Amino acid sequence: xxxxxxxxxxxxxxxxxxxxxxxxxxxxxxxxxxxxxxxxxxxxxxxxxxxxxxxxxxxxxxxxxxxxxxxxxxxxxxxxxxxxxxxxxxxxxxxxxxxxxxxxxxxxxxxxxxxxxxxxxxxxxxxxxxxxxxxxxxxxxxxxxxxxxxxxxxxxxxxxxxxxxxxxxxxxxxxxxxxxxxxxxxxxxxxxxxxxxxxxxxxxxxxxxxxxxxxxxxxxxxxxxxxxxxxxxxxxxxxxxxxxxxxxxxxxxxxxxxxxxxxxxxxxxxxxxxxxxxxxxxxxxxxxxxxxxxxxxxxxxxxxxxxxxxxxxxxxxxxxxxxxxxxxxxxxxxxxxxxxxxxxxxxxxxxxxxxxxxxxxxxxxxxxxxxxxxxxxxxxxxxxxxxxxxxxxxx
Numbered sequence: 001x002x003x004x005x006x007x008x009x010x011x012x013x014x015x016x017x018x019x020x021x022x023x024x025x026x027x028x029x030x031x032x033x034x035x036x037x038x039x040x041x042x043x044x045x046x047x048x049x050x051x052x053x054x055x056x057x058x059x060x061x062x063x064x065x066x067x068x069x070x071x072x073x074x075x076x077x078x079x080x081x082x083x084x085x086x087x088x089x090x091x092x093x094x095x096x097x098x099x100x101x102x103x104x105x106x107x108x109x110x111x112x113x114x115x116x117x118x119x120x121x122x123x124x125x126x127x128x129x130x131x132x133x134x135x136x137x138x139x140x141x142x143x144x145x146x147x148x149x150x151x152x153x154x155x156x157x158x159x160x161x162x163x164x165x166x167x168x169x170x171x172x173x174x175x176x177x178x179x180x181x182x183x184x185x186x187x188x189x190x191x192x193x194x195x196x197x198x199x200x201x202x203x204x205x206x207x208x209x210x211x212x213x214x215x216x217x218x219x220x221x222x223x224x225x226x227x228x229x230x231x232x233x234x235x236x237x238x239x240x241x242x243x244x245x246x247x248x249x250x251x252x253x254x255x256x257x258x259x260x261x262x263x264x265x266x267x268x269x270x271x272x273x274x275x276x277x278x279x280x281x282x283x284x285x286x287x288x289x290x291x292x293x294x295x296x297x298x299x300x301x302x303x304x305x306x307x308x309x310x311x312x313x314x315x316x317x318x319x320x321x322x323x324x325x326x327x328x329x330x331x332x333x334x335x336x337x338x339x340x341x342x343x344x345x346x347x348x349x350x351x352x353x354x355x356x357x358x359x360x361x362x363x364x365x366x367x368x369x370x371x372x373x374x375x376x377x378x379x380x381x382x383x384x385x386x387x388x389x390x391x392x393x394x395x
Contacts, residue, residue: 008034018053021046093118207236211243214250223250241267257286285316293320311337315346322354330354343374345381352384361388361395 008015008031015029019040026039029050040047093115100108210233218226227250233243244267251260264286287296300317303310314337321330331354337347348371355364365388371381 015050017047018050019043019047020052020056207233207240207243210236211240211246214243214246218246218250218253221253223253226250239270241270244270252286252289255289257289260286288316288320288323291323293323296320309340311341311344311347314340315344315350318347318350318354322350322357325357327354327358345371345375345378348374349380349384352381356384356388356391359391361391364388365392 008027008029011031011033013031015031016035017030017040019026019028019030021040021043024040024043024046027034030040030047095103095111100111103111210229214226214229214233217223217229227247230243230247230250233240234247237243244263248260248263248267251257251263287293287299297317297320300313300320303313304317307313314333318330318333318337321327321333331351334347334351334354337344338351341347348367352364352367352371355361355367365385368381368385368388371378372385375381
């Protein structure tokens with residue numbers, strides 16, 4: 001009998017014993033090192049020779065086929081009772097004219113009375129049938145999910161290529177093409193197989209995979225799920241700055257500004273120079289939402305000293321100055337941003353809002369129309385344009 005596939009998951013050697021205990025959560029295939037570690041000392045009576053697995057598989061195959069036949073017979077019973085109901089409906093509500101002519105007048109009267117009540121019967125039947133049918137379907141779906149088929153793909157379960165291929169493609173889609181929705185689907189496909197291994201053993205960039213999934217979920221406006229995957233990445237590497245940023249940004253989206261700043265600060269402590277620009281936006285925006293505009297401006301100025309053409313930094317600084325009603329300084333900052341990139345939508349939005357606050361509605365309207373020429377589907381520009389038009393109509 002071949003030994004292919006019978007390997008201890010942890011040590012990758014042929015096992016000495018196999019555990020058949022149903023409640024055991026340790027690795028089923030035990031090599032000598034596993035036995036020494038004593039993971040199965042509580043149930044030695046359930047340990048068998050590895051060759052017993054083939055006899056066990058044949059036995060389960062026979063029993064599972066018996067279960068399938070039982071289900072098929074049950075379906076036959078369902079079909080039989082359904083046919084009884086169908087035949088009964090036809091007998092009660094369907095009569096040919098020649099049949100009616102042969103009926104006594106009391107039978108005709110009863111038949112006609114029943115046809116009058118057919119709609120009521122139909123509604124009651126549909127409600128009961130749909131509820132029972134849906135309950136039945138839900139039960140079948142739950143039973144199917146309980147099978148956990150992705151974890152039981154015996155042909156590909158141990159093939160790292162089945163993990164690497166969709167995982168690598170997902171990362172490429174995320175990194176190079178901004179196709180976050182498809183990336184999510186491919187990440188999920190890989191993760192169905194990863195459950196049996198440590199992520200870092202499957203792929204050297206396991207933390208990057210988790211962080212990329214977190215970023216994709218955040219971009220798809222699922223910050224709660226994004227935080228879960230950022231935490232998984234941080235379990236692999238607690239100092240992974242990109243994952244710290246992803247968590248901080250997701251918390252900001254959830255309006256948990258104080259928590260967001262804590263996680264942003266953790267990254268800045270690890271490497272202030274390299275990550276200052278990366279965390280500037282999330283940290284500064286949180287300070288803005290907490291009303292700490294002067295602190296925000298100080299932070300942004302530090303970034304601009306290192307990266308003079310940082311558009312997000314200019315936007316954040318301008319918006320903070322606007323909040324402090326320092327409109328001239330706010331306009332100067334945003335014009336610097338637009339001199340670097342005249343088509344930067346966020347800069348245009350900040351400029352438009354600054355003009356609106358000064359009641360310069362026509363000038364603000366021109367800015368929003370400019371933004372819509374760049375991106376006709378930009379919803380915030382549409383809303384701001386409508387506000388300006390309404391304000392101009394009231395003048």
